[in-house]
Amino acid sequence: MxxxxxxxxxxxxxxxxxxxxxxxxxxxxxxxxxxxxxxxxxxxxxxxxxxxxxxxxxxxxxxxxxxxxxxxxxxxxxxxxxxxxxxxxxxxxxxxxxxxxxxxxxxxxxxxxxxxxxxxxxxxxxxxxxxxQSSSEHxxxxxxxxxxxxILAKCYKIGLSVLEEDIFEVDQPKDLFLFCYYGGMIYIGLKRFGKALEHLHNAVTAPMMSLNAIAVEAYKKYILVSLIHNGQLPSFPKYTSVTAQRNLKTYTQLYIDLANCYTAGKFSELEMFIQTNLEKFQNDNNLGLAKQVLASLYKRNIQRLTQTYLTLSLQDIANIVQLKTAKEAEMHVLQMIQDGEIHATINQKDGMVSFQEDPEQYKSCHMIEHIDSSIQRVMMLSKKLRATDEHISCDPAYVSKVGKERPRFEFDEFDPVPHKFL
CATH class of the missing domain: 1.25.40 (Serine Threonine Protein Phosphatase 5, Tetratricopeptide repeat)
Incomplete structure (x- = not known):
């Protein structure tokens, strides 16, 4: 030696x-x-x-x-x-x-x-x-x-350097699940709940032959972020694996119950539900998100009012959504107007709120540029998927496997040749 x-x-x-x-x-x-x-x-x-x-x-x-x-x-x-x-x-x-x-x-x-x-x-x-990396897509x-x-260092913005890249090449399935899960957590840390939902959604709907712990934890956060961002829990899309659709809800029943309580729209009941299950949320490291779900119910209930009323006093808003004072209602409404979540004006003299239609006409230069960039991105993704499909269909291992699984054609399965060509 x-x-x-x-x-x-x-x-x-x-x-x-x-x-x-x-x-x-x-x-x-x-x-x-x-x-x-x-x-x-x-x-x-x-x-x-x-x-x-x-x-x-x-x-x-x-x-x-x-x-x-x-x-x-x-x-x-x-x-x-x-x-x-x-x-x-x-x-x-x-x-x-x-x-x-x-x-x-x-x-x-x-x-x-x-x-x-x-x-x-x-x-x-x-x-x-x-x-x-062999490329930025790897x-x-x-x-x-x-x-x-x-995440541990709370350097969320540094993580965006890899999260904002399109991924098409994956070494191991576990890498994808963890990437989507941690990516969702980073976007949650940045309060970018829309992007967090995208990553958690990918972890939940990724192909899986058996349920894994990462997908379960991702689904718990997916439920909470869906309630915060959209006010509801969407159903599984068709392309979700059968394994996920059959088993995920079994392992996340507490969060399903939370979503049902949220849908009822009663703040005091939701607050009691979270308080009763405080330790469980804490053990899952989801107590902070659960409290944000509770806080978002005020916003969701105010948004519901815009579908029913044209004008409403701040005191009435406070009473309906279970806020303590008209001043608290005013602060919530002002924040929602600033965030573009509702369109309204407040008359400071009489404390009345006038709800309005969305002023966006989708014809500004900025909106046209946004739509154009979205179209270009979809076209690029379509081209990439087409190339990937062609590559896979030519892969000898894939062709061999499909050939073994597909039954041989019988002679009478082919269309008969017309007599005039014989």
Whole structure:
């Protein structure tokens, strides 16, 4: 068995041309078990390597070193070389062993979470995602780790750097479920409930052969955000898997009951329901959202009034929606007008509210640009789906599988040839 010194010498001497790197890769694979057994003494050898020139070898040593036990006192000796490596490593070399790169990055994530300093891993993980991606449409297994650190560090806006990209290529189903779930949580943190619903919706309706815990937790938040944003819980779309449609409600009955209570529109009853089940919501880490559901009921009930009345006093609004004073009603109405959720004017002299029609005529330059950009996006997605469909239909594995599952055609299944052509 070669010594660590010999392995380091190979790394320093075979990190030039692509042929040399390929040969080095072969040698390093043979030394994996030995390097792992020497994990405790590898740290000093990392200082002898350049993370830019010797990326492949550095990664092998770093992976072996990080697989060992690292004490809290040694944390800086672990964090600094890992972060430096991620920032400077060669993309071409690390992609020769993506599993090792992923493993090192996940250990970095686990380490900063253990030290309760998630913010220290946010920037390195974002860089790691970019280096691992084959394109911006590629969802890597590191996306969810990056988003989790953004959530724990409350760096929600940094998470948008990957959430606002269209994803068409996924390595593992679990990566997609976690990406959608964490993405929904980030948009909830930013109070962008519409976008949160999109991501949670994708987690709930994604194809699944068996129910998974991520989809269950996503559906709980999906119910709460739907009530906050739309005032109702939509039914499952047709393309939702049978597994989800049959089982999700069974595991989220508390939240279904909450939605039914919300629909009744009585603030005191909803408040009592949440108070009664306070511990359950707390255990699910959904108590904050449940309280926002309660607060949104005022808004929803005021919106219902616009469908019945043309004018109404602030005191009447307060009485109907169960607010304590006319002043509280005024504050809610003003906030809803500012957010564009209702269209109304308040007469300060007599305290009357006049509800109005939506003034949007959908003919402004801004609206036309918005509609045009939406059309262009739909056309781009349609083109992408067509190309993906053509690619799959030509895939030998897919054609072979479909051919085995599809029964052979019988002769009389074909249309007969007209006699005049015989």
């Amino acid at each position: 070669e010594s660590v010194e010999a392995v380091v010498a190979h790394i320093q001497g075979l990190s030039g041309s692509s042929d040399e790197v390929a040969h080095l890769h072969s040698l390093l694979k043979q030394s994996e078990d030995y390097l792992t057994s020497q994990a405790a003494r590898l740290a000093p050898f990392l200082d002898q390597l350049d993370p830019i020139k010797h990326s492949l070898g550095y990664l092998f040593l770093l992976d072996a070193y990080s697989s060992g036990q690292i004490s809290r006192d040694q944390s800086h000796r672990f964090l600094l070389p890992v972060v430096d490596f991620i920032n400077h490593c060669s993309v071409e070399q690390i992609r020769l062993v993506p599993d090792k790169f992923i493993s090192v990055c996940k250990r970095l994530k686990d380490h900063v979470m253990h030290l309760q300093v998630p913010i220290q891993g946010v920037a390195p993980l974002r860089t790691a995602v970019r280096k691992l 969802l890597t297994t590191l996306h969810s780790d990056f988003l989790l650190l953004c």
